[in-house]
Amino acid sequence: MTKTNSHKPKTSTQNKKVKDSGARLIFGDPILCAQFLRGYTDIELLKDVQPEDIEDVTDRFISVWQEERDSDTVKKIHLKNQEDIDTLYLITLIEHQTKVDYDMSFRILRYIVLILTDYAAEAEKKQAGCTALKGFRYPPVLPIVFYDGDRNWTAAKNFQERTALSDLLGEYIPNFQYLVVPLSRYSNQELIEKEDELSLIMLIDKLRSSAEFHELAEIPDDYLEKISRDSPESLLKLIAKIIAAFLHRLNIPKEEIGDFTDQIERRDFTMLFEHFEAYDVQAERAKARAKGEAEGQARGKARGKADSILLLLSDLGAVPEALRERIMDETDMECLDQWIRGAARASSVEEFTEKYLPDLKEA
Structure with missing residues (x-):
């Protein structure tokens, strides 16, 4: 969720954290977000989600804590063929530091309360008193932590594990679990096999030094050709912008980054990685x-x-x-x-x- 003083979306230039800018751009784009939900969450309900099913509602929620969270987003997913309810709220939280956030479950609890409070208020505007009816149902909220840090995620995923006496009073304590998607789980080959734009971004995101960049020279030509051929121009520009943010993290010179991203925007993926110096x-x-x-x-x-x-x-x-x-x-x-x-x-x-x-x- 983004801390803001108005309902106008923030631009990436306002973000002080370069890495957060890249992460926010990934989940801010419906095409890349849909690719993530279909290919990385392993949730059957989301296997067919399309970009047009995703609505970004991040700016409806004002942060109740002090720190800036420019990399967190809230999505409204419009479900198909669901009789009980047609909406699922998705919280995406991006963690990329090596220090694991052990208070993640409580952060997510606050998100959930804000989302459901807002949902109830909107429902009451449409039908006064509806939330007190027996048949009223709140929408599900799916919290996902995308973690691209180096260390294992060791924080408790269930809020009950962060609560004292949960073994005695467990049935009275909020009981939910968030999903962690660690980038380190995927090998380069597994990402390449996905053959989509997000996988290319993930390959760059996995890099921890400029020296590792040369390992990508082994990427198959047909993989790059498919992305170059099938990606819409607007998405290529966004990919270039996201990759530029990640390369900036590796202290690669601006001129090198500019040449590399220019190749992407021009669909010139021929030997994309072979001639890129990528020095720190x-x-x-x-x-x-x-x-x-x-x-x-x-x-x-x-x-x-x-x-x-x-x-x-x-x-x-x-x-x-x-x-x-x-x-x-x-x-x-x-x-x-x-x-x-x-x-x-x-x-x-x-x-x-x-x-x-x-x-x-x-x-």
Whole structure:
């Protein structure tokens, strides 16, 4: 559910969490949401759900807690051929951090109360007193947690497990369970076999470093060709936007992301992953800094040894400028150590030069 001060939908640019933006875009799109419900929940009632059956009602509910939840959505699913009730409410909560939310069941309980309260109010507007009738039925609320974190989901899925004395008073305590769909459950091959747009997004979402990106070069050409051929233009643009959010998480340079997503929008899936560099710009900067610091330390040590050599030679007489520059330019530590020993033993600057740097003497 999104915390908002009006009924106007939030844009992804308002979201401070890049990953949440990508997740919200997935479940905000009816085509991708329908693919998720059909292919990832294993609920028979949802096996035939179509995009036109899904209505986003997230903005009807104002958050009652302080933290921003831009990645959570509430959907109204219009059921077919159900005599008792034709509506199912779907709560999708996206968790992607490695830290599991152990209070998830209570968060969901608050969602459920808000949804059913709103449903009852709408029903009363249509028929006053209907909620007090024997035949009134509340719609089912299905809570789903899509989890793409690295660790196992270890939080209690039933609210009773979070309630004290549930073994004695269980029948008086709210008893419901939420469904967890962990992305780590699916191998790359299992995702590829689904042959839909969401599976491509999931493949990118599974990546945890830019180095892993090159593993996707093994994706079959016919899989990419099918998505390229069958996807509507609007969905390709959305896929590019979602993938851009996920690639940004990997610190890949904007230019690389732009080139990659441009290929998707142009339906140019030929060798989509083979020529994508996908390097972590932050990691590369860190390596460069570390290398620079190491080189700086090495130069400092070399400078110290060179100063020692010149100090020893200056005790023997005047040091020619050419010899001074040559010693200061040397960075080989073993060579500098040898020159220190030689300078300490030499009886003159000329003797040192003739033995260790004869080319300077000849010059």
